Amino acid sequence: MKNEFSRRQVLGAAVAAGLGLSPRGLGAADGPGVTVCNPLRRTPLSLIIDDSCPVINKAYYWIKQRHDWRLKHAPNTAPSGWEVHYDKLDRMPNAIPAAFAAEWGEWCGAQGIRGKYSMVPFPAGMGRIDKGFPGFPEHQLRDWLRVTKEIIWKSFDLTPEMLTHTRVVNLKTWELTELWEQGEWVDPPLDQLTQYITTAMQLLKKVGIACEGVTSPGGFGRRKEEGYARAILDAALQVNDNPRPFYFLNMEMEEMPTVPLRHVEKDKGIAIASIVGCAGDWFGATGYDTANPDLFITADLQGGRLPAVLAQERPCVLVGHWPGFYANDRIGFKVLKEVKKRLDAYDPDHTKTIWMKNSEIGHYWMARELSELSLNGTECRIHTRFPTSNFTLAFPGRAATRVQVDGTDLRLVRSQRDFRSGAFLATEKETCAAFDLKAGDTVLSITG
Ligand SMILES: [Zn+2]
Numbered sequence: 001m002k003n004e005f006s007r008r009q010v011l012g013a014a015v016a017a018g019l020g021l022s023p024r025g026l027g028a029a030d031g032p033g034v035t036v037c038n039p040l041r042r043t044p045l046s047l048i049i050d051d052s053c054p055v056i057n058k059a060y061y062w063i064k065q066r067h068d069w070r071l072k073h074a075p076n077t078a079p080s081g082w083e084v085h086y087d088k089l090d091r092m093p094n095a096i097p098a099a100f101a102a103e104w105g106e107w108c109g110a111q112g113i114r115g116k117y118s119m120v121p122f123p124a125g126m127g128r129i130d131k132g133f134p135g136f137p138e139h140q141l142r143d144w145l146r147v148t149k150e151i152i153w154k155s156f157d158l159t160p161e162m163l164t165h166t167r168v169v170n171l172k173t174w175e176l177t178e179l180w181e182q183g184e185w186v187d188p189p190l191d192q193l194t195q196y197i198t199t200a201m202q203l204l205k206k207v208g209i210a211c212e213g214v215t216s217p218g219g220f221g222r223r224k225e226e227g228y229a230r231a232i233l234d235a236a237l238q239v240n241d242n243p244r245p246f247y248f249l250n251m252e253m254e255e256m257p258t259v260p261l262r263h264v265e266k267d268k269g270i271a272i273a274s275i276v277g278c279a280g281d282w283f284g285a286t287g288y289d290t291a292n293p294d295l296f297i298t299a300d301l302q303g304g305r306l307p308a309v310l311a312q313e314r315p316c317v318l319v320g321h322w323p324g325f326y327a328n329d330r331i332g333f334k335v336l337k338e339v340k341k342r343l344d345a346y347d348p349d350h351t352k353t354i355w356m357k358n359s360e361i362g363h364y365w366m367a368r369e370l371s372e373l374s375l376n377g378t379e380c381r382i383h384t385r386f387p388t389s390n391f392t393l394a395f396p397g398r399a400a401t402r403v404q405v406d407g408t409d410l411r412l413v414r415s416q417r418d419f420r421s422g423a424f425l426a427t428e429k430e431t432c433a434a435f436d437l438k439a440g441d442t443v444l445s446i447t448g
Helices: 012-017 058-073 081-091 098-111 138-155 190-206 222-240 305-311 323-346 358-370
Strands: 043-050 115-118 156-159 167-170 175-180 213-215 246-251 261-265 270-277 316-321 353-355 372-376 379-384 388-396 402-405 411-413 423-426 430-437 440-447
Touching: 043 270, 043 323, 043 358, 058 081, 058 175, 058 323, 098 138, 098 323, 115 138, 115 213, 115 358, 138 156, 156 213, 190 213, 190 222, 213 222, 213 358, 222 246, 222 261, 222 270, 246 358, 261 358, 270 316, 270 358, 305 316, 305 323, 316 323, 358 388, 402 430, 430 440
Parallel strands: 043 115, 043 316, 043 353, 115 156, 213 246, 246 270, 411 423
Antiparallel strands: 167 175, 261 270, 372 379, 379 440, 388 430, 402 440, 423 430
16 A cells, blocks of 8 residues: 555566657657657756645645544554654645745746646645635735746646545545545546546636646556546546647656657547656655755766766656745755756756656657658658647758758758757758648658
């Protein structure tokens, strides 16, 4: 039972079963003489924030409710998960001010950090995002919604992390049950799953947030991942008319992460991407867990998990829990600032990495894996139902003098530093072209 509370760590076999990528990042869409590269020949970086919610500090209530639950249902067991911090509750804030979220979001925006930010719609059952939080100052929810939509959403996808992230809600009465979302609902009844996820998405929709995907609270849904992914896709189509959502459930801490795609309907442009975290939460989680920038990337930029993943040019997705960025004197925010400083030193001229939202990574991998490419002499045809920005092709052995996409010239650049969407980079060894890929047919012509 203990492990049900945490995310799955995908190990070697699961990776082999996923969509394999060579270090260069070759995808299924590759044809002879042309390959799909990483976006703008840069490795994606992304920051996932879990457990963020309006007004309250989810860690505080999770610990309190789990403690009460254990005393009632399993008094002879030892505390597990975050409940080990029960003795620190009096040091933990029970709320996180919107002003802090604004400061954090503005800093991330200025730094160019992009990723995913959870918005738990009925956090710990303490208040509904569309109705209010009894016992807390009324303006806090209003301020939180403004900050989330106007500041954070610019750089981060917003997702529910199911309804409460603590106990399961009875959708008829809106009362909390004795089951836990990340406990019993690692293997939920499938017929109820779609309804539960749909409800979570609808609560966000009611306050003007069309979410781009979902985050699993802990291991929620993990024992029936195929069905879970189906339920998310159905809910996303139903609530937000979104045919290409993503979900975050899995972590890959040892092997190299991939971007598995599920429930692909190629002709309809429908698929769902699994965004996989590649490093542990070393931002402090509750504020009282491991907080150490060196585990991400050491001061000499050689050690830690991130350089290993970046060296293989795989999507490098960091994961942190929101409470730790604020609690304990903002310990997680300090770690983030240090990690960002080191990542900037690792890639000082921004030629190697590119920050992306989770949805942007999902859309890119769909375009990469599910588009059809054919090369005939100087003409490359692309057929896809999966649009993306920054679509990047490499033509080995060609030093082009001119590249056009649907009759429009791309701009010639000579260095990776200047390589952007709408440009082509020609060297003696190869030509790379980047453009925003639309759904339908695209013709690229390459001369020289
Ligand atoms: Zn969580």
